[in-house]
Amino acid sequence: MTERQILVAANWKMNGTLETIRPLLQSVIQGVQGITTEVAICPPSIYIPELAVQLNGSDISLGAQNVSHLEAGAYTGEISASMLKDFGCQYVIVGHSERRALYAENDALVARKFIAVQAKGMTPILCVGELLQERESNNTEEVIARQLDAVIELAGIEAFKNAVVAYEPVWAIGTGKTATPEQAQEVHEFIRLRLARHDNETADNVRVLYGGSVKADNAEQLFKMADIDGGLIGGASLVAEDFLTICKAMR
Ligand code: 13P
Numbered sequence: 001m002t003e004r005q006i007l008v009a010a011n012w013k014m015n016g017t018l019e020t021i022r023p024l025l026q027s028v029i030q031g032v033q034g035i036t037t038e039v040a041i042c043p044p045s046i047y048i049p050e051l052a053v054q055l056n057g058s059d060i061s062l063g064a065q066n067v068s069h070l071e072a073g074a075y076t077g078e079i080s081a082s083m084l085k086d087f088g089c090q091y092v093i094v095g096h097s098e099r100r101a102l103y104a105e106n107d108a109l110v111a112r113k114f115i116a117v118q119a120k121g122m123t124p125i126l127c128v129g130e131l132l133q134e135r136e137s138n139n140t141e142e143v144i145a146r147q148l149d150a151v152i153e154l155a156g157i158e159a160f161k162n163a164v165v166a167y168e169p170v171w172a173i174g175t176g177k178t179a180t181p182e183q184a185q186e187v188h189e190f191i192r193l194r195l196a197r198h199d200n201e202t203a204d205n206v207r208v209l210y211g212g213s214v215k216a217d218n219a220e221q222l223f224k225m226a227d228i229d230g231g232l233i234g235g236a237s238l239v240a241e242d243f244l245t246i247c248k249a250m251r
Helices: 018-031 045-055 081-086 097-102 107-119 132-136 140-155 157-162 181-196 200-205 219-223 240-247
Strands: 007-011 038-042 061-064 091-094 123-128 164-167 207-211 230-233
Touching: 007 091, 007 164, 007 207, 007 240, 018 038, 018 045, 018 240, 038 091, 045 061, 081 107, 091 107, 107 123, 107 140, 107 157, 123 140, 132 140, 140 157, 140 181, 157 200, 164 181, 181 200, 181 207, 181 219, 219 230, 230 240
Parallel strands: 007 038, 007 230, 038 061, 061 091, 091 123, 123 164, 164 207, 207 230
Antiparallel strands: none
């Protein structure tokens, strides 16, 4: 089996002020020194320039939470992939369930964002995940397949050579209801199988993160599972001590 390096990515969502993120960042920078896990932080986009400066010289990667699918033009309020690239972003989250639910982003739009990120040499973190009613009606795999296939159709399986997938069951986000390691593993394995229909090696190498109420006390159990390669962390990434414990949770 391929050894995939664990990635722990913080999604700060729309939280923080300069006053709160500066000490948080300093604690995280110091706390992750010497660890083998890769760590990334995705702050609100207005703070990307600040983080680009602070993270300079550290091993922490910088990411964004969203991007426009378009290159440039009269699109008030939007931020393009080249702008994120300008400030040293390496990762960009696309298709987060909050964007799908609150800003009406559909699979086709998410696929275009995925391509826009890669076109500028950055790595998309593609979020997929089912709603509670979809899980309860046994449609989890169908939903995940649809979300993955939309990207494969537009970008091709090749595109997953430089991508991360994040499985975030919507019912587990911010609710304190984590998927059990077994529940998560089952879907992670399905994601890999779905990609393997096109290319085995790509499916084997792609990192699949779990997100949804990952906390200091459950990260290790999750990261131990064969197909879970780290986490996308919301709430717990805003508390340095908790986030650092998650970053240090080993396989
Ligand atoms: P929580 O860790 O707060 O559940 O958020 C998960 C998430 O949405 C990360 O992108």
